[in-house]
Amino acid sequence: MPWLEIKDPYKIWISEIILQQTRVAQGWDYYLRFIEKFPSIDILAFAKEDEVLKVWEGLGYYTRARNLLKAAKIIFKDHNAIFPKDYEKILALPGIGPYTAAAISSFAYGLPYPVLDGNVLRVISRYTANDQDILSSKTKKIIENYLNELMQEVKDPAIFNQAIMNFGAMQCTPRNPGCESCQMSKHCMAFKEGLVEQIPFKLKKVKKKVRTLNFIDLIDNRGNRLINKRTEKDIWMGLYQFLLLESNIKFSILEIEETIISNEIKTKGKLTLVKQNEYRHELTHQTIKGKIFTVRCKEIINAGPKMIKTNSLSGYPFPKLLDLYLQDNHDNYDK
DNA sequence: AACTCGGGGCT
DNA sequence: AGCCCAGAGTT
Numbered sequence: 641m642p643w644l645e646i647k648d649p650y651k652i653w654i655s656e657i658i659l660q661q662t663r664v665a666q667g668w669d670y671y672l673r674f675i676e677k678f679p680s681i682d683i684l685a686f687a688k689e690d691e692v693l694k695v696w697e698g699l700g701y702y703t704r705a706r707n708l709l710k711a712a713k714i715i716f717k718d719h720n721a722i723f724p725k726d727y728e729k730i731l732a733l734p735g736i737g738p739y740t741a742a743a744i745s746s747f748a749y750g751l752p753y754p755v756l757d758g759n760v761l762r763v764i765s766r767y768t769a770n771d772q773d774i775l776s777s778k779t780k781k782i783i784e785n786y787l788n789e790l791m792q793e794v795k796d797p798a799i800f801n802q803a804i805m806n807f808g809a810m811q812c813t814p815r816n817p818g819c820e821s822c823q824m825s826k827h828c829m830a831f832k833e834g835l836v837e838q839i840p841f842k843l844k845k846v847k848k849k850v851r852t853l854n855f856i857d858l859i860d861n862r863g864n865r866l867i868n869k870r871t872e873k874d875i876w877m878g879l880y881q882f883l884l885l886e887s888n889i890k891f892s893i894l895e896i897e898e899t900i901i902s903n904e905i906k907t908k909g910k911l912t913l914v915k916q917n918e919y920r921h922e923l924t925h926q927t928i929k930g931k932i933f934t935v936r937c938k939e940i941i942n943a944g945p946k947m948i949k950t951n952s953l954s955g956y957p958f959p960k961l962l963d964l965y966l967q968d969n970h971d972n973y974d975k
Numbered sequence: 976a977a978c979t980c981g982g983g984g985c986t
Numbered sequence: 987a988g989c990c991c992a993g994a995g996t997t
Binding site for chain 2: 661662663665666698699700701702703704776777815816844846873874875876877921922923924925926959960
Binding site: 655656657659660661662663664666701703704707734735736737738739740743755757758759760801802805806808809814815842845846873922924 | 987988989990991992993994995996
């Protein structure tokens, strides 16, 4: 993508983090909004985690956002609020691995570090007809060594890295690569041997879990809701949710009442189940069945130890699943 | 080395 | 339904 015009290491950093496992079309608006809200390292360094996650809401892989904040604080404290110019120091920042460190080093500072992403792995494994498991660290090391040697003769590492990734994205694509019109095909070992369709080879297949999440959206007559922050090392860590019970058991008003009581939540008035939504949320590694029970009562007196009582949901980041629910029920949503 | 982390687009 | 995406951190 046209990050070539961007020379500000901060902006390159943000864009590269957003583009991890994320397509340009999906991440572009997030990038614009992130830079608008947090224009510089020192502003980001003093942001609240909820603010950063709110901008990230819906993009996924939320650890990226939490690590951006952590890294900004480190840069502010240890690097005088100036983005480090040394590869090892860049790599040491949380959320920055080998790919992103090489990308920033080459794009912002012209340093000779080759990027190794999905595109590059595909291009080089085909070019050299490497049919070993592309995800194994051994194969990655072989390709990394190949690129490091190549990089010694490169005049402009930024152009080289951009070019090879673009070549992977535009020409040497995962499916239906344009071998017939490819300038490189006469040197491509996979093309010569008729192995283009089988390379890159991947060994492992993800096994999907199925989880049923029962959320209780308890609302009182003043518009108060009960939410809590997900703190456990699980999907959506750092985001907010309604009272949750993960279980396959069938929920009725009886189970809802029991769940509310067992969480030490105290309410006044009769609990009424006014609506029941179900969303099937397909992710790469799991299928989540989200059942959301909208329950009304006269008054929420005590939120209990884990929950927050609030009459304003705006400002709290929610998983896509719950955001969908809130959009579908905007009549009782202040967002 | 194997697992886990989201969401969306394409076939 | 399966695969992939300008990957990184944890176990």
